[in-house]
Amino acid sequence: MTALRSTRAPFVLGAYFTGSATNGDAWRAPGEDTDADLSFERYRDYVATLEKGRFDAIFLYDNVLPVPDPSRIARTPALARWDTFTLLAALAVTSSHIGLIGTASTTFNEPYNIARRIASLDVLSGGRAGWNVVTATGGGENFNLVSHVDHALRYERAHEFVDVVKGLWKSTETEAFIRDKHTGVWLDPSRVHPLNHKGRFFQVAGPLNAPPPIQHPPILAQAGASGAGKELAARIGEVIYTAEYDIDAARAYRADVLERAARYGRDERHIRILPGLAPVVGRTESEARQKFERYQSYLDKADILQAISSYSSLGTDLSQWPEDKPVELGLVEETNTHKSRQSLIVDWIRKTRPTVKDILQNFTRGGHRLLVGTPASIVDEIEEWYRTGACDGFNIMFTSAPDGINDFVELVVPELRRRGLTQQAYKSRNLRENLKIPST
Template identity: 40%
Template sequence: MRRNEQMKLGVFLLQAGHNEGAWRDPSVPASGGVDIDHYAHLAALAEGAAFHFVFLNDSPSVRDQDHATIARVSRNDGFEPITLLSALSSRTQDIGLVASATTTYHQPYHLARMFASLDHLSRGRAGWNIVTSGHRFEAPNFGEEELPDHDERYARGREFVEVVKGLWDTWEDNAFIRDKKSGIFADTTKLHFLNHRGDYFSVRGPLNIARPPQGYPVLVQAGASDAGMRFAAELSEVVFTADPSLENGKRYYATLKEKARALGRDDDQLLVMPGIVPIVGSTKQEAYEKLERLQSYTHIDVLVGMADRLLGFVTDLRSMDLDSLVPETLPQTNFIQSRQTLLLELAAREKFTWRQLIRFVSDSHGHLMVVGTPDEIANTMVDIFDQRAADGFNVLPAIVPGGLKDFVELVVPELRRRGKFRSGYSGQTLRENLGLKQPLNRFSQVQGKERGRTTVFSG
C-alpha cells in the first residue's frame, strides 16, 4: 500500500523534560509533575501544532535503587498516566492521548475498562502503549521478589492484549440503544461473553461499558528485542523505537515491516516512530550552549544511576574507572534487553568511555539527539523519513515547556515548508489522524447470519 508522504509526530512528555537536569532550570515549574495546568499547557502547544498525540510513559515503582540518585531526580513525583490523560481529555479537542500501562502487574479487565473509558471521554482519541514491565523495583510492589523472565513477560503480554481486545468486542457497536419509550436500554442480541481460558488468564466478560468509539484504542508498543519485534509485528499499530543510527533504523524498519507483511498486515497499518531529542538554537553554537546549561545541572550520581538502570543493573558504575572504555559485552539483563544492546553497540561503534556513555544516556535516554538550527533538525528528520527508517517521530523535548515551544515554533514550520508535516487535523479520532483502520468486532462478524443467538468465543 502507498506510503503517506507526510510524517506522523507525537510528543513524549516528562515532568520537566528528557534531560535529567532540566527540573533545575528556572523556566521549569518545580512541581510540574503534579500540576494539571502544566500538562494542559504542554498539550495545548502540541495540539496547536497538529501533533498526532501526546505520549506518557509509566512504571508502578520508583525506578532508582539508591538514595543518592532518588534525591536528585524529578521523575518520582508524577501523575498516573491514564488518570492524567482522562483529565486532559476535557482540556483538548483533537490530539491523541497515549498512556503506558503494564500487562505484567494489571489484570485485563481493569485495563480494558480504563482505556475504553478514556476513549469515550476523549471521543475516540485514546491509545495504549503496551509495556511488559522492565524495571527492577516493580515486582516487590506486587508481592514478588523478581520480575518474571523476559520472554515469559511477552507471552503473558500477548495473551493479555488478546483478552483486552476480546473484552472491547463483548458489546457490539450501537448495542446500547437507550430507548426511553420502549424501556429497552441495551440490545442483548449484541451482547457476548468472552469466556476466555488461557495459560495466564480466565476472564468471563462482558465489559461493563460500551465498545470504544475507535473499536480499540490505538495499540502502541516499544520493543526491539526478538520477543518485542514478534509482539510488534503481530499486535502493534505504532512502534516507538530508540536508535541513534540511521543504518540500524533502516534495518529495523525493513525487518519489522517484512514480519508484519508475512502475517498479512499492510505496511501503512504498522507505523514506526523512533524517538528524537531536538536541541534547537538560532545557531548551532546557541543550541550547544542550551545543552551545556542543562548538563551543568546534572549531578554525577544521577548520571551513574540512570546508566546503571538502562544497562539493566548488571554494572556498578560507582566502583569503576569512568575513563576506561566500555566493554563490548556485559551480562544479559532480565530487564530492558533491547536498550542494553543498543547502548553497548553504540559504545563500541563510538569507542566510548564510561564517562562518555553515561553523559549520552543522560542527554538522550538512548535516542537520537540532534543539536542545531531548525533547518538542520528538519533536514535530519526528513532524511530519516525519506530513507524509510521512520514513518514519523516521537519528539522528546529535553526541557519543557521551552524545548517543546522551540520545536513547535521553529522546526515544525521547516517541516511544513518541505511538505513533510500537516497543518491541521483531518480526522475526528486518533485512528483517523494516523490513517489506521477501525477494527471490526469479532462477534458481529461471526453473528452475521445468526442474529439472535449469543456467540461464545473462547480465546
C-alpha cells in the first residue's frame, strides 16, 4: 500500500455545495442553517472552515430545471439557489487558497459568456477558478424549448463549446498588455489572436473581452458517466466527479475513463477522479450511529425517495413501496436525462435487492454514498479507495451545515493528515498548482 504513495497523484479533497439554502437533506434538524440562500456569511464561514481543513476546492452544483410538481418544491430548499458564479465571485474575495469550481451547462449558455465569466473569476480569485462542464439534466422548458435537448446532440455541442471556450481563453496573451503611460501603448496587437471559429453549433470571432486567465487555463471539471459523458470527461475533464458507490465499480469506472483519455493522448497523471461521499462522523462508533439516527429522523423520506425515483427515472415511485419489502424493478426505459445515475441506482437495486429503508440508509437525496463511522474507520475506507485506484480523492457532501462541515474538519482532517493524505498548508494559491495538473 505505501509503495503507491510516491507514484500516485496527490490525494484531492473537494467539498460539494448545492448553492441552496442548506446543504443537508435533514434541514429541519436543530442547529441546521436554513438561510444560506439569504445570508452570504454562511458560505463565507463554511469556506473559511474548509480552508482551515486545507480542502483543495469547493464545487457548486447548479441546474435550471423547471419543477412541474408543486409538491416537489414544498419540502425541499432546491428552489432557493444562488447564481453559481455570483456566489463564487463573492467567495473569491473572502477566501485565499481554496479552488472555486462552478457548474455551467453547455446546453443553455453561449461559449463567449462562459469564457468571460470564468476568466473573470480566475483573475478575481488569483488563479483558483474551475468550470464543471455539464450538458444539464434538464431545463429546456426555460430556454424556449418544449423539453430537454437530445442526449447525443447535447454532448456534440458540449465538445465544440469547450473547444471554443479554451480558444477564447488563449485569444489574448498575458504578455499582450504593455500599459506604458510613457509611450501610450496599452497593448501589443500581435499578441492578440482572434478565434474566428466557425463550427456546427457556434460562430465566434473573438478575441475575448476579458483579462487572460491566470491559470493556463482554469481547471475543467466534468461529471458525465454515460458513454458520451465518459468520452467528454476523457477528452477534457481534469477533475471528474462521479457517484460511484461500490469500490469495484469505481475502480472499473476509473480504469475505463483513463483508458479513453489515453486514446485522446492524455496523461492519466493529469486527471483526478472524485466520487461523492457523504460522511456522518462521531468520536466513537456509537456517537456516529446516534448522529446518523438523528440525521435519519429528520429526513423527509417520501421526498427523498421521490427525488431518487425521479432523477434515476426508475419508472416506479419508491415512496409508494412498503418499508420492509425488497424493491422490485420491472423493465426500466433508458432516460434522455441522467443516464449514468439511472444505471448506477438501477444496477445497485438489482444487485442488492434493498428495501426502501436500505436505500435511505445508503444514499443521500442526490444519490451519493452515505458513510457512518469514526475518523479512523472513515479514513480507512477513503484510503482503501485511493490506494487501490478506485479514485484520486473524494468530493465530500456534508450531511449537515455547519455541524457536518465542522465535524469533518475537526475530526476527519487530522486523521487524513496523520496518514499523509492531506497536508497542513497549501503549497500554492493557484488551483492548478495545488492539484499538480500542468497547463494544457
